[in-house]
Amino acid sequence: MVRHAELVELILPDFGCPSFEPKIPAEVYLDRLERLRKKSKSYTHILVYGDREHSANIQYLSGYDPRFEEALLIVDIHEDQQWIMVGNEGNGYLEACPIKEQLTPVLYQPFSLLAQPRDRSRPLKQILQDTGITANSVIGVAGWKYYTPQESPDSHHWIEAPSYLVDNLRALTSDVTNATHLLMHQTDGLRAVNEPEQLAVMEYASALTSQAVRDIIFNVKPGMTEHQAFQYARLNGYPQSVHPMLSTGERAWIGLPSPTDKKIQRGEAFTTAIGLQGALTCRAGWLLENETQLPKKIHDYVEKLAAPYFEAAVAWLETLSIGVTGGELYKAVHDRIGDPFYGVTLNPGHLIGMDEWINSPIYNGSQDRIKPGMALQTDIIPATGTLYFTINIEDGVAVADQHIRNTLMEKYPEAWKRITERRDYMTEQLGIRLQPEVLPFSNLASHLPPFILNPGRAFKMTG
Known part of the structure; x- marks a missing residue:
């Protein structure tokens, strides 16, 4: 029998929230610098x-992590x-x-905000020379992107750092190029693969973001303002990676707005997403209890969009494993929701770090292979651009070999308990056949209710 998605009443377990915040030890940062060298x-x-x-990247x-100002690590x-x-x-x-x-600290006051003192800094060119940069130096600059010949035949000279910095560097040496790929390449960049300590931090962040989104969708009611609904997130102050997102009605079609004082109404479209450094969780659907309340023009929303979408997300999760190619993950999604109606134009999944999107090995025809230590988002966005709106199940997962799993189990038993309980819910209650190396980080654990006013009724695989 062919497996298919079915809406059923489910009890989403309480996976718990972290009782402490994992920290990255100093020796991990020093090892990263050595690996960069x-x-x-x-x-x-x-x-x-x-x-x-x-x-x-600098963090x-x-x-x-620079706060109000800019910074440069040399x-x-x-x-x-x-x-x-620093400023x-x-x-x-x-x-x-x-x-x-x-680190040798260097005060460079032009990195400071406007009108602040500028009387204690040496000239930029002198600072650069004092670090040993000469006419014979070969300089790589890492910002937050790198470019390819598709964008420019001279792409290695495109550098997204302030022009005054690049100009001063090129006044000292002619060999100044973009080196961001060393950190952000989708498979070979240093940040593509995480240490167990970094994964523990990401699990912590994901538990917070997913619990926040979970509490919103289980408590939002018509008559509230968007601000009141977002207060259920109860964030603890951990640094955000993106602006807070919650919107209803016409603004929900845009997807990215932050909450306002607009009153929430029954029958409206709904979306919310919360991102902290190392994690992002998103859900979207309709502010209804069930499909009988849908407008007549989209009466088949579940069978036409929501159920195929869940089946595609499950196929992605079941395909994910060490050594699988990004092209196979892309195909798992597009074989099911590749029709133009679904509007899945962005990469169906990507790497996540302290920034929400590092890069993605997942694209059509990709031969990039998934490696142990990668942290990924099930970021599959059906932007239909129609009255059917959308649906979204974005959660964070990691891919971990036995060594990483043993380390997490031994050093972070509380996080490991949450991970194993999430796996149990996904496999036993939702019918998702996860590989042993797939570690779910979200307290929503692929729980997807298309009708937000009935959050206990969600999809599972049957057959």
Whole structure:
């Protein structure tokens, strides 16, 4: 018998929330710097630029995340030395950096906000020269993107860092190129594969985001404002990776708006997403109790969109394993919802880090293979652009070999208990056949109610 998605009444277990926040040890950051050096032998220096929105690369290597200001990490590839350039307020914030003793701090006040003092900084060119950069240096600059020949025949010279920085570098040496791929390539970048310690941090963040979204969809009611509904998220202050999202009615079709004081009405479209550093959870559907309340023009919403979508998400989860190609994951989705009606135009899944999207090995024809330690999002977006609206099941998962699983079990037993209980719910109650290496990080555990006012009625696989 062919398996298919069916709406049934389910009891979503309480998987619990973390009682403590895992931390990345200093030795992990130092190991990352060493691995960067090993990958960068063709360079003399790697410069990693960051600001508030684009902090993930510099944070990954140093544990320092720029707040109000910009920052620049300069790594001498052939000597065990690294400098961090910060502004006025960042200078004090360096005290929170876990490897501050291994970084040489450099005050560069132009990184500060406008009108703040600029009287204690050396000229940028002099600072760069003091780190050993000369006419013979080979410089790689990492920002937050790299480019390909599809975008420009000169793509390696496209650098998304401030022009004044790149101009000063190119005044010192002609060999300045984009090196972001060292960190963000979809399979070979340092950040594509995570240590057990990083995965534990991601599980912590995902437990928070998913519990927040879960509490919203189990408590939202018509007559509330969007702001009142979002208050059920009860976030604890852990750093966000994206703006908070919740919208209803016409704005829900846009997908990205933050909540407002608009009153929520029965029968409207609904979407919400919450992202913290290392995690994002999203759900979307209709503010109804069941399909009999749907408008006549979309009376077949469940069989036409929602059920095939869940089947595609399940196929993605069941295909996911160590060594599978991104092309196989793409095909698992598009074999089921590849018709233009579904509007699945973005990658059906991607890598996640402290930023919401690192890169994606999942695209049509991809031969990129899934590796142990990857953290991925089931980010499959059916943007129909029709009255059928959408549905969404975005959760976080990790792929872990036996070594990683043993480490998580031994060092993070509380997180491991949540992971195993989520797996049990997904396999035993939802009928999803997960490979042993697939670790669910979400407290929603693929629970997908298309009708938000009846959150206990969700899809499972039968047959």
